[in-house]
Amino acid sequence: MGDLSSKTGWWAWSTKKKVLIFGTVALVIVALGVGLGVGLGIGLRNSGDDDSDNDNDGTGSGAPNTTTPTNTTVKWQPAVGTKWQIILKSGDGAAISTSVDAPIYDIDLFDNNKTVISDLQKMGRKVICYFSAGSFEDWRNDAGDFHDTDKGEDLDGWPGEKWLNVTSPNVRKIMQARLDIAVEKGCDGVDPDNIDGYDNENGLNLTKSQAINYVNWLASQSHSRGLSVGLKNGGDIIDSVIDNMQWCVNEQCAEYKECDTYASFIQADKPVFHIEYPKGESTNDNKSVTTSQVKSACTANSSGNFSTVIKNMGLDNWVEYCS
Ligand SMILES: *[C@@H]1O[C@H](CO)[C@@H](O)[C@H](O)[C@H]1NC(C)=O
Ligand SMILES: *[C@@H]1O[C@H](CO)[C@@H](O)[C@H](O)[C@H]1NC(C)=O
Ligand SMILES: *[C@@H]1O[C@H](CO)[C@@H](O)[C@H](O)[C@H]1NC(C)=O
Ligand SMILES: *[C@@H]1O[C@H](CO)[C@@H](O)[C@H](O)[C@H]1NC(C)=O
Ligand SMILES: *[C@@H]1O[C@H](CO)[C@@H](O)[C@H](O)[C@H]1NC(C)=O
Ligand SMILES: *[C@@H]1O[C@H](CO)[C@@H](O)[C@H](O)[C@H]1NC(C)=O
Ligand SMILES: *[C@@H]1O[C@H](CO)[C@@H](O)[C@H](O)[C@H]1NC(C)=O
Ligand SMILES: *[C@@H]1O[C@H](CO)[C@@H](O)[C@H](O)[C@H]1NC(C)=O
Secondary structure, three states, rough: OHHHHHHHHHHHHHHHHHHHHHHHHHHHHHHHHHHHHHHHHHHOOOOOOOOOOOOOOOOOOOOOOOOOOOOOOOOOOOOOOEEEEEEOOOOOOOOOOOOOOOOEEEEOOOOOOHHHHHHHOOOOOOOEEEEEEOEEOOOOOOOOOOHHHHHHEEEEEEEEEEEOOOOOHHHHHHHHHHHHHHHHHHHOEEEEOOOOOHHHOOOOOOOHHHHHHHHHHHHHHHHHHOOOEEOOOOOOHHHHHHHHHOOOEEEOOOOOOOOOHHHHHHHHOOOOEEEEEEOOOOOOOOOOOHHHHHHHHHOOOOOOOOOOEOOOOOOOEEEEEEO
């Protein structure tokens, strides 16, 4: 229950933060363009490529930054355009509703038990299990396993969540245990969130190359357990991880005009599970959105074959699809 409101807070934060980031990126681009003239392209490329650093940690298995798939025997590759539903919370704390007819469900790893997952699968559905891989959440039952030194700044606007040091062997050990839970519960795949701390004030000096290493590591850990995996947001690192991903989950690319970036998944024959939140931060009701809101969510450039859902930020059962 705490999680419902907090999740709402996090999404809300995420939206505001994105606006901020956009402003910053625009400023940086302007500064580079003005200051360096021709150097713009080179400057941006270098910042993405600069090191492959440090991340071979004690728990090992720091996957190399490679575009070679970590495991060519991935069990489940969903098709482009597959309809999906994401429901992290029920409205009232009871079991999630399975009433929406969609062949893929993305549900919270911790808040749903094995029975809920196998019931979905008996209905012919695949189940993706959501967890936060890049933030500490103080209400989870493994919260005590994190070291204080693993934690960075609070996720702004959402007390109880802190950015994590994704190079920490301890963090990685905890994530391996979470992947083991996903296996034990019978999930078909996982949706590891918050891998883009580098794009936020995180207090840990997280870098893009650390995120690339982490996401590729999560992929190899998932694949070796028979789980499929997708990239959550993280548009800047797509090229360095896409070969190891079976899909991506994107929030608000239509709102922020970023759908072109994520369309590289479609070109690679991998679905883009795309969420828009036209109601904004604080409205979580069962009402339809307007025709023009549907149009904005569903007709963004390059989003033609995306698997788009229009959702409340609370990620409850309510959903609208593009017609
Ligand atoms: C699984 O969760 C559902 C819904 O919350 C509950 O009704 C059921 O008793 C649980 N089953 C087990 C085995 O814990
Ligand atoms: C993150 O973890 C790595 C590996 O343990 C460590 O070397 C590094 O100092 C940590 N970063 C911070 C900011 O504490
Ligand atoms: C982050 O980098 C800055 C500049 O190099 C340094 O002063 C600061 O101590 C670093 N912070 C952490 C948590 O490592
Ligand atoms: C690849 O994944 C399969 C399960 O899908 C697993 O049995 C196998 O051990 C994995 N191989 C490697 C090298 O990780
Ligand atoms: C990772 O590999 C990709 C593809 O070869 C490359 O574009 C990217 O720059 C690499 N990233 C790092 C941090 O080495
Ligand atoms: C939306 O509908 C669900 C049942 O589908 C109900 O549990 C929930 O309370 C409703 N929410 C609102 C805000 O009316
Ligand atoms: C879509 O692409 C066209 C042509 O490239 C461009 O003129 C238009 O502004 C774009 N629209 C949006 C919403 O990005
Ligand atoms: C979607 O994919 C189909 C099949 O590849 C293609 O023919 C069609 O042009 C695509 N639609 C859009 C809007 O990109």
